[in-house]
Amino acid sequence: MVSGISLKELAAELNLAPSTVSRALNDSYEISAVTKKRVLSMAEKLNYHPNPFARSLRENKSKTIAVIIPERINTFFAQVIDGIETITQEHGYHLLVYCTHEDVEKEKKIVSLLLNGRADAIVMSVSSQTSDICHLQRLHDRGLPILFFDRICSEIPTTKFITNDYQITLEATRHLIQQGSKRPAFLMLSEDISITKERHRGFLAALKEARIEHNPIFSKVCCQNETTNVEILRELLNGPNKPDGILASVEKLALACYQAAKKENVRIPEDLKIISFSNMGIAGLLNPSLTTISQPACSIGEECAKILIKKLTKPNQPDLPNEVVILPSKITIRASTLAE
Amino acid sequence: MVSGISLKELAAELNLAPSTVSRALNDSYEISAVTKKRVLSMAEKLNYHPNPFARSLRENKSKTIAVIIPERINTFFAQVIDGIETITQEHGYHLLVYCTHEDVEKEKKIVSLLLNGRADAIVMSVSSQTSDICHLQRLHDRGLPILFFDRICSEIPTTKFITNDYQITLEATRHLIQQGSKRPAFLMLSEDISITKERHRGFLAALKEARIEHNPIFSKVCCQNETTNVEILRELLNGPNKPDGILASVEKLALACYQAAKKENVRIPEDLKIISFSNMGIAGLLNPSLTTISQPACSIGEECAKILIKKLTKPNQPDLPNEVVILPSKITIRASTLAE
DNA sequence: TATAAATTCGAAAACGTTTGCGTATTTTCT
DNA sequence: AGAAAATACGCAAACGTTTTCGAATTTATA
Incomplete structure (x- = not known):
């Protein structure tokens, strides 16, 4: 029945x-x-x-969009999806949401599930492990509209949404230096993904600008595991040549840094200043409150959805243009980077 | 192509x-x-x-499960969905995720979209505004397996997953009192929803046990708006008869409380002890670190999914039993409730 | 060796829509 | 009034599967 x-x-x-x-x-x-x-x-x-399936079968479209993100417990991605949903819902589209947990194998499986046309389009942010991209290439070859945000895949000719990673990291690092950091370090999840590269580039540019010689071990690649990261950072903070500033390219690394600093009795911001990419609403309630670079997550989601809806609903639309759309981030200065 | x-x-x-x-x-x-x-x-x-639609049409099932939650930017709900996904993915099911943003009208719209069989089953947590439940009744009448968690709807005879709301709140309130709170207050989003009632009951029981007379204005109903909540709480914390303890039945109210306390120069935990339901991983990094009651979110999701998969994949399964499954929460004591 | 049984495959219907084409009726025009 | 055009609707095919039923071939049985 x-x-x-x-x-x-x-x-x-x-x-x-x-x-x-x-x-x-x-x-x-x-x-x-x-x-x-x-x-x-x-x-x-x-x-x-x-019956939606009879209709989908007949019309060869599903009124469904797939969203693939690396993690769900992350304010940024949650906000992006919220943004996507507000737009797509207005046009009667449904959202299939998949999480890769930063695992490229899981990403491949999910992607292969979408080869059969279950979704009319895909919005995604690749996992930090993703370097080989032939599974994404297959999707695109099949003619499925695919759209990247944040962790983009530049090899695929389609529209991508990112923030001004280079510029904002440059400014953030300047701020760090200006507040007294002589030996800033850069924390990242992976060297391969797009945003890391850009952000790292901005970081290095600021150092060069300030004539600070960069110690390569201060460009630290961390991993997925929380406790391992804390160990890595404890070691870093306790090394013979300790950094006195941190730019975390992702939120979870800043938090691991807080944990490590606590255990090593490193005072923030006195001994160590921290700034991080993060969209957490409660950055201001941390101890000490965290200076953040926050992305316009909701807008990113909305813009993704708008361009997709246009492509899907208007007849005879061309392929998504191969361009990178940049929405600027915002730095909010809080206690974690304040000079003494 | x-x-x-x-x-x-x-x-x-x-x-x-x-x-x-x-x-x-x-x-x-x-x-x-x-x-x-x-x-x-x-x-x-x-x-x-x-082609999944041809198959769905023929077999009259979609291999899809709909999940409806009140908010996405909330660790608890994100964890539940993660839990659901781990199980359903193993069995080839897809997840349609919808967010009501605590808006019952949006909830009704979403529910009506699911009347056509697009999903084989529904897992949901109702919005805080939901008191009239005839839209949910219609879903159930249609024979669609529906399953509630956390914010349950007791009128619908199906399986529900909750935590030991009464008992854990009782214990949490005891802890608050034991740490020296003489005038504890209870913060809630709505008086209507299931969990609020149970948690409030546990709160009152602890007061009675300790022979503390409860001031009704200490049972505070807040709203969705962040800034309004902060205002409400500032007023509360500044009133002639101020509470010296807070039990927040949802995470966002504890955070609003931190904001309000900051603005009113109320010291935590010296002047005000706070304990809150929350699954935030970073509760320990707040200033001061927040004592939490955390629910087994991931397990809740997994259990929901398991029972659903069983119902959907085994032939001739009976309807989901009308029972309430209770998974216990855990109190983690941190600085926000410590006695001086 | 004749027959029963097992194995392997095909024809066609069905799921619930949408749509091209045909047709009957009504309206409009000259 | 007759022809042309507009209006309103029905028939049947198609979308891509799965499954019932039947049939043909091969193998086993008596």
Whole structure:
């Protein structure tokens, strides 16, 4: 009983042909106003709901968009999805959400699930492990509109949304230096992904600008595991040549840094100043409050969705243009980077 | 070109009937091993992927589960979905995720979208505004398996997953009192939803046990708006009869409380002790670190998924039993409730 | 060796839509 | 009034699967 009445049965009830009922429900010009009324009210009365799969099969589209993110417990990604949803929902689209947990193998599996047309398009941010991208290439080759944000894949010619990673990291590092940091360090999850490269470039540019010689071991690649990261950072903070400033390219590394500093009795910001990419609403409530670079996550989601909706709903749309759209981030200065 | 080759075309390529190919792909006993090999390898070669909508139409099931939550930017809900996904993904199910933003009207719209069988089942946590539940009743009447967690709807006879709200709040309040709070207050989002009632009951029981007379204005109903909540709490913390302890039934109210305390120069924990339901990983990094009641979110998600998968995959399963499954929460004591 | 049984496959219907085309009726025009 | 055009609707095919039923071939049994 889970599937209700069908269009055929509705038509039988009305003594009309299924084609007529279909057209009436779709408000076709070929159907008279009176018949439309009749059909509509009977449909209402019998609680008719069109079967989405029959429709998808016939029309070869699913009214569904897939979203793939590396982690769910992350304010940034949650905000992006919120942004996507606000737009797509207005147009009757549904969201399939998948999480890779930063695991490229899981990413491949998920992507292969989408080769069959279950979704009309894909919005994604690749995992930090993703360097080989042939699974993404296959998606694109198949003609499926795919759109990247934040962790983009530059090899695929499509639209990508990012923030001004280079510029904002440059400014953030300047701030760090200006507040007294002589030996800033850069924390990252992986050397491969797009944003890390750009952010690292901005970081190095600021050092060069300030004529600070960069110690390569201060460009630290961390991992997925929380406790391991804390260990790595304890070691870093305790080394013979300790950094006195941290730029964390992702939120979780800043938090690991807080943990490590606590255990090593390193005072923030006195001994160590920290600034981090993060969209946490409660950065201001941390101890000490965390200076952040926050991305316009919601806007990113909305812009992604808008461009996608346009592509999917207007007829004869060209492929998504191969361009990188940049939405600027914002630095919010808090206690963690304040000079003494 | 987005949709690849069809089963028919694949069959033609093999000089076989579509039915044979279908059976071969589904590993039917009626097909010889050699033919299976032939079919499989040709399918691989031609990159065949079965059309999910044709299959859904034929089999009357979508291999899709809908998840409805009140907010995405919330560690608890994110963890629950992670838990659900780990189980459902193993069985080839996809997740449609919807967010109501605590808006019952949006909840109704989303629910009505699911009346057409797009999803095989629903896992949800109702919005804080939800008191009239006839939209949920309609879903259940239609025979769609529906399953609640955390914010449950007791009127619908199905399985619900919650934590030991009463007991754990009782213990949490005891802790608050034991640490010296003479006038504890209880913060909630709505009086209507299930968890609030249970948690409030546990709170009051602890007061009674300690022979503390409860001032009704200390049972504070807050709202969705962050800044309004901060105002409400500033007023509360500044009133003639101020509370010296807070039990926040949801995370966001504890955070608003931190904000309010900051602005009113109320010291935590000296002047005000705070304990809150929260699954934030960084509760320990707040200033001061926050004592939390954390729910087994991931387990809740997994258990939801397991029971659902069983119902959906085994033949002739009975309806989901009308019972409430309780998974215990855990109190983690931190600085925000420490006695001086 | 004749027959029963097992094995392997094909033809066709069905799931619930949408849509191209045909047709009957009504309206409009000359 | 007759022809042309507009209106309103029905028939049937198609989308890509799965599955029932039947049939053909091969193997085993008596």
